[in-house]
Amino acid sequence: MITQEFAKLWWKLSKDLHMHMEVQLAPTLTEGQLTVLELLTVRDRMKPSDFIEFLATTPAAITTLLDRMEKAGLLTRSRDEKDRRIVWVEVSEKGKAECQRGMEIRERFLQQYLSRISSHNQQLLVYLLGKVANA
Template structure:
């Protein structure tokens, strides 16, 4: 019974978050693009193949995603000076601004949910979710 209730609540929270993010990020950004921008901000630059472990998709889909992001001026791609086979992906200034906007949208949404419970219970929830996620 607990697993069914957990699944139902998890699905609702996930659906609410995705629906909100899709609506608020549009038309200049998608959730997938926000994920790519956040990864790049934490790593400075990445090769397209580096995204595979973070995104649940195919190399071809990653290429398509990066193509769209480059066309929208969210990222830049440049060849490695020493090994021309390597392409480096970096976040652009516009991408930085859009990433910040996206993170603020997500932060406000999650805070609106978390504000329903006390600070202590928020910390407890994060702790317990950490236990479940890292089990």
């Protein structure tokens, strides 16, 4: 069946990407940390609860992740000046550099995979995946 073949290929690609990223990002970064840094780079600052919709994990795990990242100097946390109950998370300069490094690692890996097919088929693949993902 087409669904079984799709699942098998998707699993292989996902596994290959995950393994490559974990090896190449280590020891200073994980994939989850890269996701946090990418979100912060786009949004400037976020509350810890804002990460829930992007990370498949619990609020407690997000707190632990942010603690580790802050300790590693990848981000900073600060209280809101008007409402001290709100904590803002922002990416540090070191975090920006690590985010750039991580995105370049992923870009090279995906380019290597996509270079196996023509530019036209790359565009078609992205189009079709977009159709499937946004259905």
